[in-house]
Amino acid sequence: MMENSGTRYRSGISPLVVVVLSPDTKEETVSWLLRRMREKQQDGGAELLVNQLRSEGVVEEKENPNIFLVTASWQRLLSGAEDLGLFREFSDGSMRSFTCINSHNFKEFHGDGDGFLSMAECQYIIKHELETLRAKDETHVPGYTQAKLYPGKSIIRRLQSKRILIRMFPLHDQEELKRLSFKWYKKVKTSLQPLDDIRHYFGEGLALYFGFLEYFTMALMPLALIGLLYCQFDWENYDKYVFFAAFNLIWCTVILELWKRCSASLAYHWGTLSRKKVFEEPRPGFHGILGFNPVTGREEPLYPSTKRQLRVYLVSLPFVLLCLYLSLYVMMIYFQMEGWVLMLHDRGPTFWTNILLFIPGVIYAVVIEVLNVLYRYAAEFLTEWENHRLESSYQNHLVLKVLVFNFLNCFASLFYIAFIMQDLVLLRQNLATLLITSQIINQFMEAVLPYWLQRRCNKMTMERPLSEQVRLETDMSCYQGTFDDYLELFLLFGYVSLFSSVYPLAAVFVVLNNITEIYSDAFKMCNLFKRPFSDPAANIGIWQLAFEAMSVIAIVTNCTLIGMSPQVRAYFPNSEMHLMLWTVAVEHGLLAFKFFLAFLVPDVPKHIQIKLARLEFESMEALKKKKMFAVPRLRRVAYEEE
Structure with missing residues (x-):
């Protein structure tokens, strides 16, 4: 991916997404956002790799310094693909939801999965991870007291609505674009x-x-x-x-x-x-009185x-x-x-x-x-x-x-x-x-x-x-x-x-x-x-x-x-x-x-209906087996406790 672009992260993954903040964004806001993007998932972060764009040669005054390149390790991208339920071709020719535990049973998955996901899929995963990055105990965006935050609020969407984050887009792959x-x-x-x-x-x-x-x-x-x-x-x-x-x-x-x-x-x-x-998350421009969403239980505008x-x-x-x-x-x-x-x-x-x-x-x-x-x-x-x-x-x-x-x-x-x-x-x-x-x-x-x-x-x-x-x-x-x-x-x-x-x-x-x-x-x-x-x-x-x-x-x-x-x-x-x-x-x-x-006339061809029905049947059978194995184990644990 973009091997000719001249810069690769230590993980071997090239920059995938560009995040552009307003040129006058305060330093404490930038530091806070980068920290949240880099933090591990268990700590509430996105666990992404972020670098600031460094200009080569003379830097013009009008150039925006707040341009950041975002990517992720292959392991992080594969776990993101599993979270999103991306479908890929299985070894038997059917299309199945990707799971890391069965990764080697999917066609085109080799080694550690390098190259298994397309660049467009990787960029979509990063976009999803950024948009689901949520506030924890922050009451407002650091440096902007008027930009209110509350637990569970999407950070990226709040920054977009306040025009602090002005652009977020995936990078072109110059070589692949030429071939296409x-x-x-x-x-x-x-x-x-x-x-x-x-x-x-x-x-x-x-x-x-x-x-x-x-x-x-x-x-x-x-x-x-x-x-x-x-x-x-x-x-x-x-x-x-x-x-x-x-x-x-x-x-x-x-x-x-x-x-x-x-x-x-x-x-x-x-x-x-x-x-x-x-x-679906609320649109960036959506506004209302603060309350609790009855579906998610999160605090958000109603x-x-x-x-x-x-x-x-x-x-x-x-x-x-x-x-x-x-x-x-x-x-x-x-x-x-x-x-x-x-x-x-x-x-x-x-x-x-x-x-x-x-x-x-x-x-x-x-x-x-x-x-x-x-x-x-x-x-x-x-x-x-x-x-x-x-x-x-x-x-x-x-x-x-x-x-x-x-x-x-x-x-x-x-x-x-x-x-x-x-x-x-x-x-x-x-x-x-x-x-x-x-x-x-x-x-x-x-x-x-x-x-x-x-x-x-x-x-x-x-x-x-x-x-x-x-x-x-x-x-x-x-x-x-x-x-x-x-x-x-x-x-x-x-x-x-x-x-x-x-x-x-x-x-x-x-x-x-x-x-x-x-x-x-x-x-x-x-x-x-x-x-x-x-x-x-x-x-x-x-x-x-x-x-x-x-x-x-x-x-x-x-x-x-x-x-x-x-x-x-x-x-x-x-x-x-x-x-x-x-x-x-x-x-x-x-x-x-x-x-x-x-x-x-059915909207879905018969042979595809059969494949989907077979996949649903196999999923139900697998769930039954999982329950059958789980019940004796629970009984055994209860007996040991007695």
């Missing part, structure tokens, strides 16, 4: 992404995102192929969209069910499928759930509704502009009026992107103000706020054109304009701009002294997680599943966008961002539910489009009511089929 970059994006290839290598370096959460991006791209290929074939037909004959809409109904349901099985296979292979979740609910329903909800109204108001302005341009074109069609027809759509697409960005900041502020105790609760509320607004902001005009105006020509034009304009903006922000920024700065993967490398990574941007990446895929999935039947080339553009996205995201992860901590995820989380909700809406939308087609209307020449009833009946039947299919 070459296999991932530096060469044009037709093979799939190196997901195992991505997982090994960045962790399961990021690998699952790239796995889903790749899977979504492959799943779009049939739609893209049909879209290209449709180019051979007359675009003005919109009756042909009925077949595409029917295909959409099946496609959007099947691919999500198959993805759940695919992600389960990946998660089992990576050892996160059956892994127990670590007990915040009434009723007060949080009042903030959600009396402030956040009205604000979201106000933003939705604003989005609809902007949409109506767009339609007024569209009507004015159409009137101008009808008076005297020219080359310039033909060009002018696309201007309102382009302006509206840009406004949509701007509104989405502004709303995102407002949603983050509101969700932070709601004061959620857990990070998972915070993320769920944020995702819900952002998804509702983005869905309405991006798709409201399409629904209005399709089902109120019932103008399929304008719908196709509007969909093409929104999709292409948004992709141009996103590609500039995610591909062109990052490449330009990287060309201006020094290459991160160049070999350099450890001190220079650490300071370079300290100044790099922090990766904010996969939220925005999944949101972009969610919107693209919506464009394809909802209305691509009237514009079949939408799937073609999304495929091209996703291919570029894979390379641009890989480039950014390897060159522009600090290395993120590993996230041992077993699936894509709440985003799976979001995509499934979109697929339900897609069934309703495509059934309505089919009901609007002249072929179907011909069967009901005298009764619109009968047509509507039949459309609703078919739609409900397809929804029932979708939910039946979700129930019928």
